Amino acid sequence: MSTVVLLALTGLGLGALYFLVASGLSLIFGLMDVLNFAHGALLSIGAYGTWWAASGHLPAAGSGGFGFVLAVAFGTATGALAAVLLELALIRPLYARPREQVLATVGVGLAVPALLSAIWGADARPFPGPRALSGTFGLLGAQIPVNRLVLTGAAVVVLAALKLFLGGTRHGLVVRAGVEDRAMVTALGIDVRRAFTLVFAIGGAAAALAGALGGLYFGSVDPGQGTSLLIFAFVVVVMGGMGSITGAALASVAVGLVQQFANYYTTAGLGDLAVVVLLAALLLARPRGLTGRLA
Amino acid sequence: MNGSETPLLTVRELRVVIGGRHILHGVDLDVAAAGVTALLGRNGAGKTTTVRGILGLVPRTGSVLLDGEQTIRLATHTLVRRGIGYAPEDRGVFAGLTVAENLRLAERRGAGEPAYGLVHELFPELRQRARQPAGTLSGGQQQMVAIGRTLLNGNRLIIADEPTKGLAPKVVTEVAQVLERAAQAVPVLLVEQNLAMVRRLAEHCVVLADGRTSYRGPAAQLLADADAMRRLLGVGRHGAAPAGAVRTEEGGV
Ligand SMILES: Nc1ncnc2c1ncn2[C@@H]1O[C@H](COP(=O)(O)OP(=O)(O)OP(=O)(O)O)[C@@H](O)[C@H]1O
Ligand SMILES: [Mg+2]
Numbered sequence: 001m002s003t004v005v006l007l008a009l010t011g012l013g014l015g016a017l018y019f020l021v022a023s024g025l026s027l028i029f030g031l032m033d034v035l036n037f038a039h040g041a042l043l044s045i046g047a048y049g050t051w052w053a054a055s056g057h058l059p060a061a062g063s064g065g066f067g068f069v070l071a072v073a074f075g076t077a078t079g080a081l082a083a084v085l086l087e088l089a090l091i092r093p094l095y096a097r098p099r100e101q102v103l104a105t106v107g108v109g110l111a112v113p114a115l116l117s118a119i120w121g122a123d124a125r126p127f128p129g130p131r132a133l134s135g136t137f138g139l140l141g142a143q144i145p146v147n148r149l150v151l152t153g154a155a156v157v158v159l160a161a162l163k164l165f166l167g168g169t170r171h172g173l174v175v176r177a178g179v180e181d182r183a184m185v186t187a188l189g190i191d192v193r194r195a196f197t198l199v200f201a202i203g204g205a206a207a208a209l210a211g212a213l214g215g216l217y218f219g220s221v222d223p224g225q226g227t228s229l230l231i232f233a234f235v236v237v238v239m240g241g242m243g244s245i246t247g248a249a250l251a252s253v254a255v256g257l258v259q260q261f262a263n264y265y266t267t268a269g270l271g272d273l274a275v276v277v278l279l280a281a282l283l284l285a286r287p288r289g290l291t292g293r294l295a
Numbered sequence: 296m297n298g299s300e301t302p303l304l305t306v307r308e309l310r311v312v313i314g315g316r317h318i319l320h321g322v323d324l325d326v327a328a329a330g331v332t333a334l335l336g337r338n339g340a341g342k343t344t345t346v347r348g349i350l351g352l353v354p355r356t357g358s359v360l361l362d363g364e365q366t367i368r369l370a371t372h373t374l375v376r377r378g379i380g381y382a383p384e385d386r387g388v389f390a391g392l393t394v395a396e397n398l399r400l401a402e403r404r405g406a407g408e409p410a411y412g413l414v415h416e417l418f419p420e421l422r423q424r425a426r427q428p429a430g431t432l433s434g435g436q437q438q439m440v441a442i443g444r445t446l447l448n449g450n451r452l453i454i455a456d457e458p459t460k461g462l463a464p465k466v467v468t469e470v471a472q473v474l475e476r477a478a479q480a481v482p483v484l485l486v487e488q489n490l491a492m493v494r495r496l497a498e499h500c501v502v503l504a505d506g507r508t509s510y511r512g513p514a515a516q517l518l519a520d521a522d523a524m525r526r527l528l529g530v531g532r533h534g535a536a537p538a539g540a541v542r543t544e545e546g547g548v
Contacts, residue, residue, distance in 0.1 A: 173400050177400050180391060181389065183352055187371055187372075187381050189372050189376040189403045189448075191373075
């Protein structure tokens with residue numbers, strides 16, 4: 001029983017990471033038809049930004065209490081800023097050339113980890129987090145790391161905020177409409193490119209937050225973290241339906257849980273394979289993903 | 296054209312090439328400063344592409360003057376903000392958004408108070424169905440949303456692409472009434488295959504054939520000329536209309 005509880009909550013925590021990455025990927029693809037292979041790089045930027053700030057380089061930020069909150073905010077903001085720059089400098093000029101656009105995002109996805117390695121080395125760096133978040137708590141006989149709860153809580157808050165944004169604001173309305181029919185949005189007199197930048201900013205912030213909280217989950221940061229998480233985030237996006245936030249949330253939980261349980265009860269590594277099998281089964285049963293539209 | 300009055304919209308030599316294929320080879324048309332100007336032509340003549348070219352929804356060259364100002368280089372959203380309401384051929388309604396959200400999205404800042412009073416007076420159903428997802432509406436109701444959007448802002452021009460296509464006769468009549476009323480305030484460019492609609496609403500008309508303008512003039516004159524109708528629109532041969540010909544007077548207007 002205690003093993004099941006631990007696996008379930010760890011799976012949820014991992015699912016939360018996937019969701020934070022996948023929500024932005026899904027919105028970006030749904031709205032702009034851009035497969036953003038640089039999304040993992042945004043996660044890494046968030047992770048290193050937070051690590052850098054929490055290691056005492058940013059005044060007032062640190063590894064404990066409010067200082068840590070500030071460090072996470074700094075990492076998240078850095079990721080959002082990087083995403084906006086990426087959209088303005090690379091994605092937008094290549095809008096009429098989708099193939100080059102994909103190559104550009106792949107390039108950034110490779111260049112950022114290389115740059116991070118060049119500056120801080122290729123090895124994992126221990127991630128300084130508050131002591132309160134590195135402990136465990138007892139639940140139904142299991143010792144659960146606190147950070148699993150932090151991750152899940154953060155993902156739920158981001159999910160709720162995204163739903164509020166999409167359902168309750170004019171910008172959100174533009175994004176939802178743009179996911180359905182971008183040309184018609186412009187034909188209503190709306191500059192849909194502003195929604196592109198906004199969606200990149202939101203997606204970048206969420207991915208960077210995943211980087212910051214991923215540091216807690218893994219206990220360290222390394223340049224390749226973003227890339228390996230990105231693969232599963234893509235699986236989540238395809239399963240959840242491009243452009244669907246609710247679909248991404250459901251698929252994240254499914255992928256996180258399946259991966260944890262399969263890795264524990266079968267051979268380690270088989271969980272990753274199980275995720276792919278899950279994806280194939282789902283696509284065969286429901287070709288448009290779990291929800292098939294933005295919900 | 297009707298003589299001295301300057302047109303609201305002047306299109307000259309409009310050319311559209313999509314994927315290497317020449318679709319418009321130089322369309323000329325004027326939209327009169329008042330009333331309805333009908334854009335006619337057989338299926339595939341290039342009516343929809345002309346409208347999309349005017350709006351910048353497809354790459355185009357040539358000249359499009361709105362009130363004398365060149366707009367050919369403007370992005371679609373900038374041009375539309377100058378006061379154009381567009382109801383596209385596929386209706387362009389956002390299926391996942393509610394009726395109210397579809398209308399709210401169409402509100403343009405700087406275009407005055409949105410005219411919900413007018414829209415709800417003309418289409419009371421839209422008020423009752425405000426919270427319903429537009430994807431669950433009937434074709435007629437979706438067309439009401441599409442036309443309602445064009446009436447919400449104080450537009451200088453309304454462009455409607457086959458607004459009565461595929462609708463039940465009763466709804467066709469309703470749409471005709473609404474457009475007739477709208478045209479008293481705002482000039483309308485109406486793409487239409489239903490000749491009864493054209494007869495009832497249009498003062499001027501433009502006919503396209505194979506991506507070129509083949510006729511421009513008063514609507515009544517064209518409609519009265521059986522020979523021209525046959526030649527330009529394929530109407531009236533062998534009793535029944537051949538494939539691709541413009542529909543004759545049905546549609547319950
Ligand atoms: N995006 C596109 N790519 C390739 N060909 C196109 C495209 N859009 C239109 N065409 C072609 O251009 C021609 C004109 O099409 P258009 O839709 O403008 O005609 P239309 O007069 O509106 O016809 P209908 O009465 O059927 O609505 C057709 O032969 C069509 O197949
Ligand atoms: Mg057409």
